[in-house]
Amino acid sequence: MSPAGTADEQLIKALFDDHAGPLYGYVLRLTGDTGRAEDVVQETLLRAWRHPDALAGKPIRAWLFTVARNLVFDQHRARRSRPQETGDEALAVMPADDELERAVESWAVAEAIAALRPEHREVLVHVYYQGRSVRETSDALGIPAGTVKSRTYYALRALKLALEERGLAP
Amino acid sequence: MMTCEEVRLSLGAHAFGALEPDEAVLVEAHLAECVACAAEFDELSAVSGLLGRVGHVSESDVAQVVSPPVVVLDRLLKVSAARRRRSRLLLALAASVVLLAGGGAAWGVLSGSGGEDASIAAEQYAASSPAPVVSGDGPASGAAEDSAVLGKESAKPETGPGAEGAEEPSVTAQVPAASSPPQTARDGGDVRVLESASPRESVMKAAPDVVMSGVEGKVTATVRAAARATGADLTVTVSGADLGAVYRLDVVGADGTREKAGTLEVASAADAVFRATTTMPLTTVVRFELQGDGDVVIRIPVKSR
Incomplete structure (x- = not known):
């Protein structure tokens, strides 16, 4: 080659x-x-x-x-x-x-979410996309409520970094 | 009363409004009193707020972003490989031109067993045509075929085939007319068939031998073909190949037919010489191909008169 x-x-x-x-x-x-x-x-x-x-x-x-x-x-x-x-x-x-700018931005957000660790992405999907409470998420995933809370916290912190890397300051 | 540590870990869920109502009340009470936790909550809320603001990126959208279709990557790499093959063909042509420009000396080395006649021919050829080297400013004819790709090479020769010089040290000439399709390059670009002009040959009435060569990387292959009643006898010289390398020699006709003429194994570090035969009449052969391991192909085009 x-x-x-x-x-x-x-x-x-x-x-x-x-x-x-x-x-x-x-x-x-x-x-x-x-x-x-x-x-x-x-x-x-x-x-x-x-x-x-x-x-x-x-x-x-x-x-x-x-x-x-x-x-x-x-x-x-x-x-x-x-x-x-x-x-x-x-x-x-x-x-x-403008429309294109918005599209670029939303897909950068999708990309940032996609870049999260799987367990962080998973709780985001439940808590944000499906609008579930901590308790519902805990039941759905079979993990303790405390774990759902801490994962949601770290998911948001990681997402903040991932967004900033892509030039999207929240 | 919640401690800061307890509150902190709940702030993410609180930013999504996902806490149970009783806990949310406790968290709010803490935030009202703790500046540090309140600042932390503002940061997290900004992130969850951005998610809501850009909107309309669904769960399945995210799934697609995670796994874009790999088939697209495969196709792109194929396009790239095809372009590389084209570049190599042009390089091989250019390298052949350089060898021809070298005249008798080069041919003495390259032409193997029948070197003497070929040397004579090459010298005569070199003498009668002092400048067979195709210059770098060949006609930039607009090739309809894949003009975008070739156009890039034409515009930026340093990123085109010339950039492969590191692996193709024998190439000293600019690749001629990079924007021309291979066919044009071959016509204008001089892989000349050297026919022996020696009187001795014409007296013998033997069909003149045809000699041509191709280069791929550090490997140079030369085919000397002698027409026979059916097909031709071939003498193949391979130099620069790794010891033990195996090549399959194919003969390719003008109509696309392909005949396997033999398998060559390089058993000597020096130039390796092989003999093979083909049943394809020389007049219909457009090129020889030496196919090595992987996708290595040395193309040896034939220019018929």
């Missing part, structure tokens, strides 16, 4: 590891179709890999979300029998609007 090939593979893996999760979640919401979402994520990361210049000095997550969204919308247009290709340049210059 050549060094350049390895470097390319490392770049691709890094792009995938760093961004594929939130990007996939975002695109899946837009398309509602896992197959199409996979295709769009693939194409988006491919463009990032091929155009490191376009990414220099830009917030990469916003760039990726912009490219992905436009790919999805291009497909919508194409499906309405108006084939239209958007070049890489056009894709990259579109500024991030």
Whole structure:
């Protein structure tokens, strides 16, 4: 394996590891179709890999979300029998609007939650997403109420750090 | 009365309003009196508040973020590998050009058993065409095939094939026309078939031998082909390969047909020379391929006249 090939593979893996999760979640919401979402994520990361210049000095997550969204919308247009290709340049210059900013932010939060240790994520799911009380969570998970409380506490502290790492100060 | 320690661990659940009412009352009473715990609670509430504010990220969303489809990564790596193979082909071509530019000396080393004729031919060739080296500023013809990828190489040659120089020390020439597809590069880019122009050969009326080579990493392979009534006899010289390396020699025709011509095992640290035969007429052969372990492939293109 050549060094350049390895470097390319490392770049691709890094792009995938760093961004594929939130990007996939975002695109899946837009398309509602896992197959199409996979295709769009693939194409988006491919463009990032091929155009490191376009990414220099830009917030990469916003760039990726912009490219992905436009790919999805291009497909919508194409499906309405108006084939239209958007070049890489056009894709990259579109500024991030409020909606996109919010999307980038929510998926960063999802990513931060995903980065938590499993037992922390688990109590968050119960206490936050399912709105359960400590006692209900304790019953559901079969762990003492004290453990639910301490895990919730440490989950929030860890989440605060994870959010700050992603530039989201609560 | 709750202690600070007891309260602290309950603050997370309290920030989500998940405490039982009686405990919540006790915690609130403590917070009203303890500045440190109140500050801690404000921090945790800000986090739980952010979760509510950004909104609409569901449990299943989080699950997807945790496990993005690995199939996408696989596909991306395949694209990368395909590009690398293309780069290697261009490198092999460029390296061949360098060898040809070296003239007789290079061929004396590379051409193996039939070296004498080839040397003569190479010298004549070098004499009549003093500059076979393709310069780096080859035509940047817009290749429709995968223009985005190749365009990147064209724009930034230092990140393209040239960057592989560390492993491809024999490449001293800029890869010609990186934006051209392989076919174009081959046409313009000089893996020349050296036919012996020696009068002795024409008197003998033997079909002229065809010599070509390819490079992959530190390994150089040269094939000398002599046309026979059916197919051709092949003399393959491999240099730079690891001792014990095994290669399979394939002959690839213009229509995509592929014939296994033999298996070569490098048993000597010096240049290893093998003989093989193919039933494929030389005129229809577009390239030879030496396939080693893993995905190592040395492509040896043939340029027909």
